[in-house]
Amino acid sequence: MTDKKEIEEKYVLYQLLQYNLEQMKQQYNTLNNQLVEIEGTMNAVSDIEKAESRDVLVPIGSGAYAYAKLSDNKNLLFNVGANVMIKKDTASIKELLEKKKSEVIRLMEETEKSMNEMAEKINEVVQELQKLSPPS
Numbered sequence: 001m002t003d004k005k006e007i008e009e010k011y012v013l014y015q016l017l018q019y020n021l022e023q024m025k026q027q028y029n030t031l032n033n034q035l036v037e038i039e040g041t042m043n044a045v046s047d048i049e050k051a052e053s054r055d056v057l058v059p060i061g062s063g064a065y066a067y068a069k070l071s072d073n074k075n076l077l078f079n080v081g082a083n084v085m086i087k088k089d090t091a092s093i094k095e096l097l098e099k100k101k102s103e104v105i106r107l108m109e110e111t112e113k114s115m116n117e118m119a120e121k122i123n124e125v126v127q128e129l130q131k132l133s134p135p136s
Contacts, residue, residue, distance in 0.1 A: 003132055006132055007129065007132050010125055010132065011129065013125055014122065014125045014126065014129065017121055017122045017125060018122060020118055021115060021119065024111055024118060025115065027111055028108060028111045028112065028115065032108065035101065035104045035105065035108070038097055038100050038101045038104065041097055042097050042098070042101070045090050045097070046090075048073050048076070048090070049073055049074065049090040051070060051073050054069050054071070054073075055067065055068075055069060055070075056068050056069070056070050073090075075087050075089050075090070076088060076089075076093055078092075078093055078096065
């Protein structure tokens with residue numbers, strides 16, 4: 001294989017690896033956002049559970065809130081998918097959220113490991129390209 005063709009192939013590989021690394025970074029950021037949301041929900045459930053006052057503010061969007069009265073602070077509705085809501089006690093919801101949190105953390109760890117491996121591969125390709133490229 002000629003050096004020029006090999007350089008071109010290595011450069012294409014480098015670009016592909018860089019693209020894949022960027023995709024992994026986006027996935028990691030999405031997972032991190034999910035983790036923050038889950039933790040916020042866990043805190044909100046705890047706050048509702050401990051609430052002595054039944055007066056609450058309900059977000060209705062774009063920074064607007066409505067005053068509402070909480071009729072039951074021990075049972076909440078939980079979306080189980082396909083817009084299906086079921087009534088669950090706060091302890092069950094916390095348990096479900098904890099499982100989701102653990103799964104997101106596991107996926108984040110896997111993604112981080114893959115990102116590190118990808119970065120190592122990119123460094124290897126860069127070193128190979130430097131060896132093949134003539135000095136300027």
